[in-house]
Amino acid sequence: MSQNSQQKGVVILHPPFDFLSISGAIDDENYGPYALFIGRIRQYKGLDQLLDAWTSLPAKNNLKLLIAGEGKITRNLPGDVIIKNKWLEEASVVSLIRNAEMVIFQYQEASQSGLIQFAISLGKKI
Numbered sequence: 001m002s003q004n005s006q007q008k009g010v011v012i013l014h015p016p017f018d019f020l021s022i023s024g025a026i027d028d029e030n031y032g033p034y035a036l037f038i039g040r041i042r043q044y045k046g047l048d049q050l051l052d053a054w055t056s057l058p059a060k061n062n063l064k065l066l067i068a069g070e071g072k073i074t075r076n077l078p079g080d081v082i083i084k085n086k087w088l089e090e091a092s093v094v095s096l097i098r099n100a101e102m103v104i105f106q107y108q109e110a111s112q113s114g115l116i117q118f119a120i121s122l123g124k125k126i
Contacts, residue, residue: 031082034066036100041071046106068096098122
């Protein structure tokens, strides 16, 4: 294959969804300051590795870890981890991300959800 006929890869970012225009019930629970792990709980998202890392942190600056999304969690969780195990409506996703100190995407495989770009558009720590 000649050098001129080789294809180069192109990276195209997923645009942020316009979640801010969504109406509906928001998540108005007061969790205090929290780091957010959000979305369906699936193995590829690396929740076990996140929990291992979270429990090993010596100081968390009064942050709690909020795991929000539907799925199965089979391990015991420390007291500074909050579970919101349910299907999240889009308005709740907006509220949870907006109120988070940081949003954690512990993915072991790629995601095309658009949530990373949305969190960045709100100026969140990723």
